[in-house]
Amino acid sequence: MDLTLSDRHRALRADLREFIARHGHRSPPVGGGGGRKRPDQRVLDWQSLLIEHGFAARSVPTRYGGYGAEHDVLDAALITEAFNAAGISLGIQGQGIRMLVPTLLEVGNEEQRRRWIGPTIRGELHWAQGYSEPEAGSDLASLRTRAHVEDGNFVINGQKIWTSSAHYADMMFLLVRTEPDRPKHLGISYLLLPMATSGIEVRPLATMTGHATFNEVFFTDVRLPTDQIVLGRGDGWKVANVTLKHERMLLGDSSKLVHRLHRLRALLAETVVDGAPLLSRPVWRDRFLRLQGEVLAGKYHQMRLLSEASRDQDSGLGLLVVKYYGTTLAWRLATLAVDALGEAGLAYEPHDEVGEDSAATAWYADWMYDLGLIIGGGSSNIQKNIIAERGLGMPREPKPMGGA
Ligand SMILES: Cc1cc2nc3c(=O)[nH]c(=O)nc-3n(C[C@H](O)[C@H](O)[C@H](O)COP(=O)(O)OP(=O)(O)OC[C@H]3O[C@@H](n4cnc5c(N)ncnc54)[C@H](O)[C@@H]3O)c2cc1C
Known part of the structure; x- marks a missing residue:
């Protein structure tokens, strides 16, 4: 680099x-x-x-x-x-700009790129990600939402869960089972579905932040023209993994860590206890500097990955650690802020407008929401399995009896 x-x-x-x-x-x-x-x-x-x-x-x-x-x-x-x-x-x-757009650039067809990328990058079109289901989270390939073809349309039935932004999204990229007779990873297709289509019901789910940021989504005989598919029938697992690669980079993005580090430094410098700012006290300073070192390591690691990507080099293990490293570190930064704020958190109030958040509310919202990001997009346990098996070449985890 x-x-x-x-x-x-x-x-x-x-x-x-x-x-x-x-x-x-x-x-x-x-x-x-x-x-x-x-x-x-x-x-x-x-x-x-x-x-x-x-x-x-x-x-x-x-x-x-x-x-x-x-x-x-x-x-x-x-x-x-x-x-x-x-x-x-x-x-x-959002999920449109940071996940769907790079997916279409990588594997979408020309018509899909021309139709969807412009309005998505301008923020006119919002996308939700329809992957997880009640029985298919970590084991995503077990998903059961199905689609069969009738008169030139897919007819979709089933349920998604934990679907972020579905309550205001215009579109959803979703995984459905179209080839039930094939092995589970090969029977999935990746579709682009307008949320205004009849037969879709969105039920919001509140998180501990007090906001309903994700949802359950139910599909009953939802009809979608068969050309609204990325790659072909049964290629959905391949496309899903392209999106997941970008999702994991988004969730572990070091620019968020750097921004949060700046905020944390300001908070510790402004918080005065017994006449001295917390940042000047050895214990707090030590905690801050350790985190600062980790943030800088994450930042330069991601710059190396980006420069490898721009030379079409495979970063292997380096890429696999980003989601785990970034999401756990983001949460630990917020944890130090919450420790510094102490009882100020009692005044926490969920607002619709980010601009209405007090400093304490903003930190508590980050702390609670980011705990979820350690799970979303593939939990830390699953990331560790991926790092061990695909990155370090360790033996695969044993499958329970009957598992695929
Ligand atoms: C804030 C947030 C936003 C989300 N947004 C979306 C979204 O927009 N769209 C979407 O489709 N999904 C979304 N999700 C869902 C998310 O992808 C799933 O929660 C995640 O994949 C885990 O699946 P699960 O909840 O079914 O947990 P499970 O798969 O049931 O796992 C439960 C626990 O078991 C552990 N576990 C499971 N299998 C293994 C294994 N083989 N080895 C070791 N440990 C294991 C997991 O790590 C976890 O701790 C979101 C989740 C969160 C928290």
Whole structure:
């Protein structure tokens, strides 16, 4: 990885400084706690501004509505660093932009890319991910929601659960069993379904944050034209894994860790107990610096992965650790903040608007929601199995009797 800044990178840095000085005040508030509601006009305007300047959808080709720059690991790092330092939003980071768009770029057909990528990166279309079912979470390939073909349509019946954002999503990318006679991994298809289709019922589920950020979704004879499939019938497992790769990078993203580290430092510097800021006290300082070291290790690890990806190199084990490392570390950063805030957490109040959160509410929302992200997208136990088996070549875990 070459981190030397070229003239072009120095020019980008100057552009970033100018952009932030001129437009930074237009950024929507940065906040966590999951997707609470549909982005408002301020978020959409900010997203358009970022795409126009090449600070979002930077390497998405212009023919699909992106900025069309060559992918460059240092460009991405400079943008993220400047936005984090200024405390402004990096734009919409939902399942559509961060998971479906790269999937379509990798395995979608031209018609699907032209139709779905533009409105998704602009934040006009929101996507939910229909993978998990009551009996199929870690063992996702056991999913039972089924679809058969009738008059040029898939007819879908079944149930999904823990579907984030389904209560305001326009579209869902979902996995269904279309080939029940084939082995379970080979019988799945990946479909693109408008949520307004008749026969879909969404029932919100509240989390301990007090927000209903995910849902149960029921399908009764839902009809979808058969061309709304990514790759072919029975290829769904392959497509699902492309999306999962991007999901795990999103969930373990080090830019979130760096942003959170900046916030944590400010909190410990502002929290004064017995006349001294917590950051100046050895025990708190020690806890903070250990976490800072881990965040920086995560940041440089991901830069190495990005530079390997841009050279089409396989990062192997390096890629497999990102989700586990990033989600557990994000939660540990929030845990230190919660320890510092102490009883301030009693004033926790769930709000729909991130901008209404007090500092304590924002930290508690992050702490509670991010505990879930250690499970979502593949739990830590499953990540450890993957790291051991696929990354380190250790023996596969024994399957229970009758398991596939
Ligand atoms: C905040 C959040 C958001 C989510 N959003 C979505 C979404 O948008 N769309 C979607 O489809 N799903 C979503 N999920 C669901 C998520 O993907 C599943 O919760 C996850 O895959 C685990 O499945 P499960 O809940 O059925 O748990 P189970 O699979 O029943 O696992 C229960 C426990 O057993 C452990 N376990 C299971 N199998 C093994 C094994 N072989 N070895 C060791 N330990 C094992 C697990 O680690 C876990 O601790 C979300 C979950 C959360 C928490």
